[in-house]
Amino acid sequence: SYVLTQPPSVSVTPGKTARISCGGNNIENQRVHWYQHKSGQAPVLVIYHNTDRPSGIPGRFSGSHSGNTATLTITRVEGGDEADYYCQVWDTGGDHVVFGGGTKLTVL
Amino acid sequence: QITLKESGPTLVKPTETLTLTCTVSGFSVSTSGSAVGWVRQPPGKALEWLALIYWDDTQRYRPSLQSRVTITRDASKNQVVLTMTSMDLVDTGTYSCASQRTGDGYFDLWGRGTLVTVSS
Numbered sequence: 001s002y003v004l005t006q007p008p009s010v011s012v013t014p015g016k017t018a019r020i021s022c023g024g025n026n027i028e029n030q031r032v033h034w035y036q037h038k039s040g041q042a043p044v045l046v047i048y049h050n051t052d053r054p055s056g057i058p059g060r061f062s063g064s065h066s067g068n069t070a071t072l073t074i075t076r077v078e079g080g081d082e083a084d085y086y087c088q089v090w091d092t093g094g095d096h097v098v099f100g101g102g103t104k105l106t107v108l
Numbered sequence: 109q110i111t112l113k114e115s116g117p118t119l120v121k122p123t124e125t126l127t128l129t130c131t132v133s134g135f136s137v138s139t140s141g142s143a144v145g146w147v148r149q150p151p152g153k154a155l156e157w158l159a160l161i162y163w164d165d166t167q168r169y170r171p172s173l174q175s176r177v178t179i180t181r182d183a184s185k186n187q188v189v190l191t192m193t194s195m196d197l198v199d200t201g202t203y204s205c206a207s208q209r210t211g212d213g214y215f216d217l218w219g220r221g222t223l224v225t226v227s228s
Contacts, residue, residue, distance in 0.1 A: 031212075045214060088214065095168055102155065
């Protein structure tokens, strides 16, 4: 079954750019979605279909993918961006949902 | 405004069956192309997808749990129900339902989740 690999943690100072990676075999052929999950709250979709932003999500959030890696980029990071971030795909081979292991973003 | 709200027991004993209900408001679970799924998160661990049901009652399950999990849809109540048999201590976690209003592979809206503890 398809596996998505994320770094456990990423740290960034306010105002800088955070990049969170999501590795998967030929992920460039997948549609990758990203969620922000703050403790005690419902997860929020921040990027879908690799690069699209839902209504209400700031333009500071963007997605990209190439080869075996998809990336969530957050520019001008704020303290409120501190959360766990998960990538997700639909595994067409197995016909099911796959989540990455999650990345904890710490704003220093 | 679209909301999803999970309900069910907060404590179950090992070997018992868990039944959770997701009540959806502001969006019909019978909308063509849509789906509703269940995701759980054990304490300190990652999100784990469990099951998905489409508007036409097509079901999809996490392969490792397929023998224990059942997802059903009650269109008259606009609810989706998850049943998990043979509960174990490792099944402790927060269980959330989430919608795929376009059925296009991503969860656009989530409930806040309900904590289920498995303990004797």
